[in-house]
Amino acid sequence: MTSDPSAHEGLGDAKAGQAAPRAGRGTNAGSLGLLASRFALPVAWLLLIVAFSLLQPTLFPTARNFQSMFSERSILLILTLGMLFGLAAGEYDLSIASTMGLSFVMVGWLNVVNHWPIGPVVVIAIAAALLVGIVNAAVIVVLDVPSLVATLGMGSLLAGLALGINNLIVSPVDPALVDFARMKIAGLQMVFFVALAMTALTWYVFSNTPLGRYIYFVGAGRNVARLTGIRVDLIRAGVLITGSLIAGIDGVLLAGRNGSVDPNIAPAMLLPAFAGAFLGSTAINPGRFNPWGTFIAVYFLVTGINGLELMRITGWVEQVFFGAALVIGVVFSRLARRALESRS
Numbered sequence: 001m002t003s004d005p006s007a008h009e010g011l012g013d014a015k016a017g018q019a020a021p022r023a024g025r026g027t028n029a030g031s032l033g034l035l036a037s038r039f040a041l042p043v044a045w046l047l048l049i050v051a052f053s054l055l056q057p058t059l060f061p062t063a064r065n066f067q068s069m070f071s072e073r074s075i076l077l078i079l080t081l082g083m084l085f086g087l088a089a090g091e092y093d094l095s096i097a098s099t100m101g102l103s104f105v106m107v108g109w110l111n112v113v114n115h116w117p118i119g120p121v122v123v124i125a126i127a128a129a130l131l132v133g134i135v136n137a138a139v140i141v142v143l144d145v146p147s148l149v150a151t152l153g154m155g156s157l158l159a160g161l162a163l164g165i166n167n168l169i170v171s172p173v174d175p176a177l178v179d180f181a182r183m184k185i186a187g188l189q190m191v192f193f194v195a196l197a198m199t200a201l202t203w204y205v206f207s208n209t210p211l212g213r214y215i216y217f218v219g220a221g222r223n224v225a226r227l228t229g230i231r232v233d234l235i236r237a238g239v240l241i242t243g244s245l246i247a248g249i250d251g252v253l254l255a256g257r258n259g260s261v262d263p264n265i266a267p268a269m270l271l272p273a274f275a276g277a278f279l280g281s282t283a284i285n286p287g288r289f290n291p292w293g294t295f296i297a298v299y300f301l302v303t304g305i306n307g308l309e310l311m312r313i314t315g316w317v318e319q320v321f322f323g324a325a326l327v328i329g330v331v332f333s334r335l336a337r338r339a340l341e342s343r344s
Contacts, residue, residue, distance in 0.1 A: 037283075038283060038284055038285070038286060039283070039284075040282070040283065041279065041280075041282060041283035041296055041297060042296050044300065045296060045299065045300040048300065048303050048307070049061075049303060052303070052307035052310070052311075055307070055311065056307065056310045056311060059310045060307060064187075065306070065310075067187040067188055069299070069302055069303065070192050070299070071188055071189035072257075073298065073299070073302040074189070074192040074194070074195035074196075075191060075250060075253060075257060075269075076272055076273060076298055076302070077195040077295060077298045077299075078191075078195045078198055078250040078253065079096065079097065079100055079246075079250050079269055079273045080272075080273040080277050080280075080294050081195075081198055081199060081246060081291060081294060082096055082242070082245075082246030082247050082250065083243060083273050083277050084202065084277055084289050084290075085215065085242045086240055086243050087277055087289045088206070088215045088216055088239070089215045089219045089235055089239045090218060090236075091140065091236060091239060091240060092148050092151065093136065093147065093151045094148065094152045094154075094155045095132065095151040095155035095158060095244075096155075096247045097266050097268075097269045097270035098154070098155040098158035098162070098266065098270075099132045099133070099155075099244050099247040099251075100129070100247040100250045100251040100254065100266045100269070101263065101266025101267055102125075102129060102132065102158050102161065102248075102251065103125040103126060103247065103248040103249075103250070103251025103252055104125075104162075104252075104254050104261055104263075104265070104266050105165050105166055105261060106125040106165065106251075107122070107125050107177075107252055107255040107261060108166055108171075108173065108261025108263075109165050109166040109170070109261075111173060111174050111255075112170040112172070112173060113170055117174075118173075118174035118177050122177070122252050125248060125251060126248040126249055127248075128248065129244050129245060129247050129249075129251065130241065130244060130245050130248060132154065132158065132244045133241035133242070133244025134241055135154070136150060136240045136241075137237035137238075137240045137241055138237075140236070140240065141236050141237045147240075155267070159267050162263050162266075165263075166261070166263060167263055169261065169263075171260030171261070172260065173256060173260060173261065177255060178259045181253055181255075181256030182257065182259075191256075191257050194253065196295075198246070199292065199295050200291075203290070203291040206290065206291065214230050214235055215235060215239060217230055218232050218235045218236065251266065254266070271319075271326065272298075272301060272322045275297075275301060275322045275323075275325040275326040275329060276301060277297075277329075278329030279297035279300070279325050279328065279329035280293035280294035280295070280296065280297035280298070282329060283296055283297065284296070287338075297325075304321055305318055
């Protein structure tokens with residue numbers, strides 16, 4: 001928690017007149033610096049789009065390419081938003097991609113292999129992910145196991161379990177789910193609009209509800225949050241369960257979006273999701289994990305990968321790109337947080 005800058009105003013009336021011009025200039029400089037830090041990533045994203053449009057004028061700046069980018073990678077955005085709740089509260093969920101993978105694989109196994117109707121399959125797949133979140137919360141909050149250790153083990157367990165359930169690519173997924181996920185509005189698939197709605201809802205929770213402020217308080221310092229009367233353990237358990245629930249929904253949408261189920265897809269999304277979350281914390285509301293910064297960061301990364309693929313630079317470059325983005329995001333997020341604390 002930070003102190004209120006207004007608490008320092010009005011000190012030293014005799015010097016106020018002399019200090020005012022300098023304070024005004026400092027305030028203006030600080031405001032410009034904050035504005036620059038908020039919008040540096042969106043500007044970088046725009047410049048990246050311009051650069052690839054010049055390099056690949058017949059392939060990159062087309063409606064079809066942008067529709068494909070925004071639709072196909074919306075699954076990654078939803079996963080990153082699920083991760084955001086835990087990160088904002090100071091918890092690292094390394095199992096969230098494998099949780100999505102479990103839900104994803106269960107759709108294929110129950111619906112495609114065992115021919116269950118899609119309605120019960122969706123409920124069971126999401127319930128399985130929710131159960132993972134409850135177990136994570138119990139281990140981390142009740143047993144006081146560090147979240148990094150607990151979720152690292154859980155992620156490995158779930159990845160193995162998913163392969164044990166079904167280690168083959170299976171298709172086709174029930175047409176009702178596929179039609180919903182791929183239904184197009186203005187050329188964009190429904191999964192994108194689900195991701196957009198989830199971004200707006202997450203922003204509303206974080207910015208306009210007491211719960212959102214409590215989550216940030218817990219992330220800033222558990223002991224201080226307890227002293228203010230916040231039910232810290234309940235918040236910690238809640239964000240872990242929420243993240244797993246969102247991952248479960250995401251797994252179902254992934255099955256519908258792809259129309260098939262490959263058990264090796266989901267775990268590979270963990271690194272890009274972390275990169276998007278940390279890079280997003282440098283934009284819009286620097287120093288804090290925030291939904292709109294995450295939206296911009298995810299699609300900044302997606303744009304970079306898409307542009308490189310169109311230039312036939314593939315394979316190793318994706319891992320390098322996401323890894324570098326994660327390192328840069330962590331560094332600049334820390335710097336933004338320090339700058340925020342110094343201004344307070």
